[in-house]
Amino acid sequence: MSSLIFPELLVLLLLLLLLWPLTATTSMSGHVSLPADAAIPSGQPKGDAWGNQLPDMLVAYYRHHGVHSLMLVVCHADIAASRLHLLLQHLMAHDIYVQLWTEHCLNDLQHVSNETQMDSDSQVPKPPRTFFPNNDTHWELAFLLPGLHNKLGILLLQFNSSCALNLLRWSAAWEHNYFTTNRFWLLLTQDMQDLELLADEEIFIPPDSELRVLWHSPVMPFTASLLDVYKVAAWKPPKIRLVGQQLHNSRHITHALQHFGSAITYRQNLEGIVFNTAIVIAFPDLFTTIDDLSMRHIDTISKVNHRLMLELANRFNVSYNTYQTVNYGWRQPNGSFDGLMGRFQRYELDFAQLAIFMRLDRIAQCDFVAETYRVRAGIMFRQPPLSAVANIFSMPFQIDVWISIIVLVVITVVVMLLEMLFSPHTHKMSYMDSLNFVWGAMCQQGFYVDVRNRSGRIIVFTTFVAALFLFTSFSANIVALLQSPSDAIQTLGDLGQSPLEIGVQDTQYNKIYFTESTDPVTKSLYHKKIATKGDNAYMRPALGMEKMRTGLFAYQVELQAGYQVVSDTFSEPEKCGLMELEPFQLPMMGIPTRKNFPYKELFRRQLRWQREVSLVNREERKWIPQKPKCESGVGGFVSIGLTECRYAFRIFGYGTALSFAVFLCELIRSHSQSIYKIFKGSRRIQH
Numbered sequence: 100m101s102s103l104i105f106p107e108l109l110v111l112l113l114l115l116l117l118l119w120p121l122t123a124t125t126s127m128s129g130h131v132s133l134p135a136d137a138a139i140p141s142g143q144p145k146g147d148a149w150g151n152q153l154p155d156m157l158v159a160y161y162r163h164h165g166v167h168s169l170m171l172v173v174c175h176a177d178i179a180a181s182r183l184h185l186l187l188q189h190l191m192a193h194d195i196y197v198q199l200w201t202e203h204c205l206n207d208l209q210h211v212s213n214e215t216q217m218d219s220d221s222q223v224p225k226p227p228r229t230f231f232p233n234n235d236t237h238w239e240l241a242f243l244l245p246g247l248h249n250k251l252g253i254l255l256l257q258f259n260s261s262c263a264l265n266l267l268r269w270s271a272a273w274e275h276n277y278f279t280t281n282r283f284w285l286l287l288t289q290d291m292q293d294l295e296l297l298a299d300e301e302i303f304i305p306p307d308s309e310l311r312v313l314w315h316s317p318v319m320p321f322t323a324s325l326l327d328v329y330k331v332a333a334w335k336p337p338k339i340r341l342v343g344q345q346l347h348n349s350r351h352i353t354h355a356l357q358h359f360g361s362a363i364t365y366r367q368n369l370e371g372i373v374f375n376t377a378i379v380i381a382f383p384d385l386f387t388t389i390d391d392l393s394m395r396h397i398d399t400i401s402k403v404n405h406r407l408m409l410e411l412a413n414r415f416n417v418s419y420n421t422y423q424t425v426n427y428g429w430r431q432p433n434g435s436f437d438g439l440m441g442r443f444q445r446y447e448l449d450f451a452q453l454a455i456f457m458r459l460d461r462i463a464q465c466d467f468v469a470e471t472y473r474v475r476a477g478i479m480f481r482q483p484p485l486s487a488v489a490n491i492f493s494m495p496f497q498i499d500v501w502i503s504i505i506v507l508v509v510i511t512v513v514v515m516l517l518e519m520l521f522s523p524h525t526h527k528m529s530y531m532d533s534l535n536f537v538w539g540a541m542c543q544q545g546f547y548v549d550v551r552n553r554s555g556r557i558i559v560f561t562t563f564v565a566a567l568f569l570f571t572s573f574s575a576n577i578v579a580l581l582q583s584p585s586d587a588i589q590t591l592g593d594l595g596q597s598p599l600e601i602g603v604q605d606t607q608y609n610k611i612y613f614t615e616s617t618d619p620v621t622k623s624l625y626h627k628k629i630a631t632k633g634d635n636a637y638m639r640p641a642l643g644m645e646k647m648r649t650g651l652f653a654y655q656v657e658l659q660a661g662y663q664v665v666s667d668t669f670s671e672p673e674k675c676g677l678m679e680l681e682p683f684q685l686p687m688m689g690i691p692t693r694k695n696f697p698y699k700e701l702f703r704r705q706l707r708w709q710r711e712v713s714l715v716n717r718e719e720r721k722w723i724p725q726k727p728k729c730e731s732g733v734g735g736f737v738s739i740g741l742t743e744c745r746y747a748f749r750i751f752g753y754g755t756a757l758s759f760a761v762f763l764c765e766l767i768r769s770h771s772q773s774i775y776k777i778f779k780g781s782r783r784i785q786h
Contacts (some may be wrong), residue, residue, distance in 0.1 A: 254285050
């Protein structure tokens with residue numbers, strides 16, 4: 100037993116030795132991480148003391164925003180080391196992870212050279228550079244933040260230095276965009292005049308940002324004021340709003356933040372700035388106007404999103420410089436995109452005025468702020484008539500009725516034979532005529548022999564009456580079955596085995612999603628009934644839906660466009676029996692913006708609000724047609740073709756062939772002697 104415990108104790112001892120250096124700088128309630136070559140400045144205090152009031156307020160500020168990870172940036176070298184130690188210990192005691200950045204750390208590019216080289220080798224296009232080093236007011240920094248899903252606090256002490264201003268310009272550049280909603284910036288200052296430094300056009304603090312300035316008094320007694328700062332655009336002056344003043348402790352700052360609420364709610368007026376946008380008109384030859392309800396099935400996605408984007412422009416007081424394209428944009432063999440996505444890839448647009456499919460290849464080129472509508476593309480078809488997939492002549496009666504009819508025929512024939520054998524009257528018919536009589540009665544053809552005795556006439560009368568009822572029931576059922584649709588096609592596999600031809604709406608995504616599908620049934624359907632036709636399989640909705648209405652044809656179409664054509668051109672009986680199957684699930688559609696778009700969160704909240712107040716639902720009911728209802732059921736005039744009569748013609752053909760065969764047999768039998776003599780004479784001649 101002791102031999103088993105000894106190795107475990109040895110492993111535990113080694114772990115304690117390895118963890119000992121970490122325990123020297125980490126407490127149970129907080130953590131401190133110092134970058135390479137970091138050193139706390141050893142400046143001297145200026146005569147004022149922070150005490151615990153400022154650290155308490157900082158902890159309360161970040162706790163209010165749910166921040167547990169903090170970057171402490173110290174650009175001033177004259178900040179007392181004792182104050183920094185006090186601040187770090189206070190944050191550690193409240194379970195906040197702290198990473199300390201000094202001016203030396205920011206300027207140390209040794210540890211980011213490899214990462215920068217990897218980024219340069221990436222094939223993903225990068226945003227245009229707006230930060231240009233000049234070794235005077237602008238220089239490269241090691242301050243590179245990855246994309247975060249968690250909240251991060253950035254605390255900048257005394258931002259009125261060239262190092263701090265360079266950091267703010269670096270963070271505001273397009274290629275970095277570090278002023279986002281999940282990064283909470285707090286700038287400390289003791290001089291209100293420092294706010295004028297934020298008017299620099301290169302320090303763009305967008306409406307999406309969470310940046311505030313905390314002014315605190317340089318002398319006792321301690322007091323502070325919290326200011327919310329942002330810019331409508333880079334060239335516009337900063338907007339400053341007071342969050343709270345005369346703040347003395349953590350309770351004051353918490354109360355001020357709760358009373359202030361969300362910063363974005365104060366940033367609704369963008370003062371008429373112009374955004375570069377685009378809209379897709381995929382069918383320019385059919386497109387009339389963006390508000391034409393009579394053609395709502397043409398470019399429906401552009402029309403249904405147009406009103407939402409107009410409401411967004413009215414709410415934020417902005418305007419659009421709109422480009423028109425004919426293609427949503429798909430990846431080309433060389434890696435570039437065409438159409439709308441190509442403009443996003445080249446950073447020519449700020450956002451689009453419509454929603455597009457959220458695909459993985461597009462996520463690398465743009466961001467999606469909010470989903471709007473879902474497009475369903477299904478294969479629409481009318482169930483083929485029952486007569487096209489089944490023998491309707493065998494369907495009117497159940498199997499027990501057919502058995503009863505056979506029994507009735509046998510009994511009638513037997514009774515007729517008995518009457519002929521034992522009746523005292525003579526009949527002008529043979530025994531085989533009894534079978535002919537029953538078959539004629541069943542087919543309502545009458546009987547050519549005049550039966551004179553009463554018993555025989557009773558048999559004839561009852562047989563014809565029973566046959567009349569059966570014939571009437573059979574004929575009425577046949578009429579109903581001729582007008583009934585079948586339920587033979589329920590899956591894509593059934594559609595592939597059916598006699599229906601298939602056409603596809605002429606859109607780019609149909610060609611792509613059919614070829615990208617991994618479903619074996621969908622792939623089989625595509626290669627069997629679509630790929631073999633080439634470009635002839637792709638057609639406009641008007642033509643495809645008309646072929647579906649008039650024949651055995653299935654058409655893959657955006658369902659809202661198909662519903663509109665059905666409502667406009669199909670009669671009420673033709674709307675019944677409509678079916679739809681989805682060969683693939685299309686992704687959700689969202690509004691795209693360019694990468695690092697600084698108004699993304701502002702737009703997202705507005706679009707979410709439109710959904711909550713049912714503006715999205717209103718536009719959906721207005722522009723997206725719903726599936727037509729079958730009001731009249733089956734009915735109306737039904738034309739009978741060769742398909743419906745094929746079994747009748749088949750019986751006629753079998754009967755004709757059988758009669759011709761019997762005729763030949765009779766002919767041979769009748770002239771058998773002559774044939775024999777001819778055959779015998781020919782053999783003599785040969786010998």
